[in-house]
Every structure is written in C-alpha cells, then in structure tokens.
Amino acid sequence: MSDTPRDLEELRKRIDELDLDIMRLISERATCAQQVAEIKTERDPDAAFYRPEREAQVLRRIMALNQGPLDSEEMARLFREIMSACLALEQPIKVAYLGPEGTFTQQATLKHFGESAVSLPMAAIDEVFREVEAGAVNYGVVPVENSTEGVINHTLDSFMDSSLRISGEVVLRIHHHLLVGETTRRDKVSRIYSHPQSFAQCRKWLDAHFPHAERVPVSSNAEAARLVKTEWHSAAIAGDMAAKLYGLTRLAEKIEDRPDNSTRFLIIGSHEVPMSGEDKTSVVVAMRNQPGALHDLLEPFHRHQIDLTRLETRPSRSGVWNYVFFIDFKGHRDEPRVTAVLDEVRLRAAELKVLGSYPMGVL
Numbered sequence: 189m190s191d192t193p194r195d196l197e198e199l200r201k202r203i204d205e206l207d208l209d210i211m212r213l214i215s216e217r218a219t220c221a222q223q224v225a226e227i228k229t230e231r232d233p234d235a236a237f238y239r240p241e242r243e244a245q246v247l248r249r250i251m252a253l254n255q256g257p258l259d260s261e262e263m264a265r266l267f268r269e270i271m272s273a274c275l276a277l278e279q280p281i282k283v284a285y286l287g288p289e290g291t292f293t294q295q296a297t298l299k300h301f302g303e304s305a306v307s308l309p310m311a312a313i314d315e316v317f318r319e320v321e322a323g324a325v326n327y328g329v330v331p332v333e334n335s336t337e338g339v340i341n342h343t344l345d346s347f348m349d350s351s352l353r354i355s356g357e358v359v360l361r362i363h364h365h366l367l368v369g370e371t372t373r374r375d376k377v378s379r380i381y382s383h384p385q386s387f388a389q390c391r392k393w394l395d396a397h398f399p400h401a402e403r404v405p406v407s408s409n410a411e412a413a414r415l416v417k418t419e420w421h422s423a424a425i426a427g428d429m430a431a432k433l434y435g436l437t438r439l440a441e442k443i444e445d446r447p448d449n450s451t452r453f454l455i456i457g458s459h460e461v462p463m464s465g466e467d468k469t470s471v472v473v474a475m476r477n478q479p480g481a482l483h484d485l486l487e488p489f490h491r492h493q494i495d496l497t498r499l500e501t502r503p504s505r506s507g508v509w510n511y512v513f514f515i516d517f518k519g520h521r522d523e524p525r526v527t528a529v530l531d532e533v534r535l536r537a538a539e540l541k542v543l544g545s546y547p548m549g550v551l
C-alpha cells in the first residue's frame with residue numbers, strides 16, 4: 189500500500205470530515221430519541237422509556253444490514269453504546285447486579301445495558317431481587333447457568349418466591365486469567381484464590397500447571413483479585429474487569445478448560461415485555477408426584493412444535509408436590525400457539541407460573 193505523507197494527510201482529512209458527519213447524525217438520533225420520550229410521557233406520565241424489545245430489534249437490524257469491514261457484533265456493540273447514551277439523556281437506567289464490582293455479572297450488565305447505565309453491586313442474588321422489587325432500581329442482573337458447571341440454583345430458587353419478570357437474557361463468553369500483583373514472586377505462587385465455579389472451570393489447567401498450590405475458594409472472582417494485591421505468594425483466577433479494577437497482570441491467559449465456556453445471565457424487572465420477533469419464554473411448573481408427570485408436561489410442547497431450550501428440575505420446598513420444573517422455550521406468551529400450550533399445561537400442572545417472555549440475547 190502506498191503510504192506517502194500526501195495520502196496520509198488526505199485520509200486524515202477525510203476521517204475528520206466523516207467524524208463531523210457521524211457526530212451530527214448521532215446528535216440527530218439523540219434528538220429523535222428525546223422526542224420519543226416526550227411522546228411516551230404525554231401518553232402516560234409513568235411510562236417506561238426503556239423498551240427492551242425495541243432495542244433488540246434495533247440491534248438485530250444493524251447486524252443484518254452491516255456489510256463490513258467491521259464485523260456485525262462489533263458494529264452492534266457501537267450501536268449498543270449509542271442507544272445507551274441516548275436513553276441516559278432522558279433518565280440513566282439503574283441496574284442492580286450480583287457484585288462486587290469487577291465480577292462477570294457486572295461485565296454482563298454493561299454488555300446488555302451499555303456503559304451509560306448506572307450499575308449498583310449487591311452482595312447476594314436475593315438482594316438483587318429485593319432491590320428491583322422495592323423499586324430502588326429499574327432492573328437486576330443475575331447469573332443463571334454456566335455451560336461448564338450448569339445451573340445456578342440460587343437464582344432459580346429466588347424466582348419461586350418472587351413476582352418479578354424476566355425481561356431479557358445475556359450470554360457472556362467467560363475467559364479466566366491467572367492474575368498476579370506487582371509484588372508477587374511469580375515463581376513462588378503457593379496459593380490461588382477464586383470463586384468455586386471458576387476453580388471448577390479451570391480444574392484441568394490448574395492440575396497441570398499448579399498441582400501443589402493451595403486453592404482457596406472465596407465469594408467472588410473480584411474478591412480473589414482484591415486479596416492478591418497484598419500477598420506476594422498468591423495469585424487469583426478472575427476475568428478482565430477484576431484485573432483492571434485491581435491493577436493485576438496476567439501470568440497466564442484464558443486458562444478455562446473449555447474454550448466455549450460461557451455464562452447466561454437474566455435481566456429481571458417488573459414489566460412485561462412485548463414481542464420483539466425472536467423471543468423466549470421461561471416458566472416454572474409444579475407437577476404432582478405421579479407416574480408419567482414429566483411426559484404429560486412435555487407432550488403439549490412437542491405437539492405444538494415448540495422448541496425447548498432448557499429444562500431444569502428443582503426439589504419443591506412445599507409438601508404438596510415433588511417436582512418443580514424450570515422450562516425455557518422459543519416463542520412469546522402472546523403468540524397463539526404459546527398461549528395454547530400454556531393453557532394445556534395449566535390444566536395438567538399443580539401450578540404454572542410464567543416468569544416472562546423476553547427478546548433472545550442479541551449481543
């Protein structure tokens with residue numbers, strides 16, 4: 189490629205012009221979003237500005253129409269931030285997440301709502317639920333399942349007692365690193381801190397590389413990173429956010445045993461979300477303890493050709509029935525075939541609770 193000063197100068201001039209165009213267009217977009225907010229408030233003074241189904245549609249459209257050279261996910265991420273900033277102009281959205289700061293749940297929160305959201309760390313999953321229930325925040329974010337380690341029971345249990353709805357999902361690729369501080373003697377690492385889930389996700393790597401180091405489970409990856417800061421013989425297994433927050437460096441990168449290791453998080457709120465066109469529904473069903481109960485439950489889904497994406501069983505905490513099933517499937521509760529299935533299941537079940545219909549994760 190020719191790289192004479194003249195070409196460079198011209199390209200930079202063109203970039204300056206384009207930046208002005210982009211700025212003008214983003215400002216015009218922000219003004220439109222402000223006008224949408226005005227119309228919403230005129231119609232209903234308590235209207236929610238944030239519309240998850242509309243945001244999902246905006247991002248899907250961008251991904252479908254993008255022609256490169258940036259890849260579609262990268263392009264959608266940029267638009268995610270533009271929307272986040274437009275929304276914050278009206279009212280920054282407040283989101284409680286399972287903390288502390290620097291956890292993967294915070295990373296998922298920012299991935300879903302963008303950097304302009306106000307994110308508030310909570311000490312436990314039920315605290316996230318409580319903050320949303322109390323109306324102290326607009327939404328909450330909690331982990332629900334990991335591709336290596338399976339379901340996070342605490343989150344499922346919290347849904348049993350809550351009236352909150354699921355209003356979205358976000359899937360995050362989880363990359364773990366072995367992190368050390370400035371004073372760590374790298375050849376003398378004798379203790380490794382992490383969350384038990386992360387230890388489980390990196391078990392083989394640890395057995396191969398640090399078979400003799402003591403593995404100390406702590407309440408979060410971020411807590412592990414915090415502890416390492418002051419201990420010269422310790423390391424932590426944690427992600428990028430925790431590394432950045434505590435100024436740690438990576439002794440080894442991406443040490444998770446499975447390269448496709450990912451965690452799914454749920455967005456919880458108090459509103460029902462209208463159809464976005466590509467939706468999922470989550471329900472919890474209690475069945476009586478009798479032969480064929482699971483077959484009876486699943487048969488209507490099969491007959492109506494509804495795609496199940498997850499099925500979990502939890503022990504019931506009430507004596508009346510023995511099985512509680514958490515089911516995720518494709519479709520929105522307002523679609524006729526979904527309504528039909530739910531009506532049928534309701535007849536067969538001891539109890540059915542729709543936890544929410546929500547857009548399938550886009551980013």
Ligand SMILES: C=C(O[C@@H]1C=C(C(=O)O)C=C[C@H]1O)C(=O)O
Nearest residue numbers: 221224237238239242243271274
């Ligand atoms: C502008 C709107 O409101 C909000 C802002 C959006 C945006 O910037 O595109 C999309 C959905 C809402 O969260 C809208 O409902 O269209």
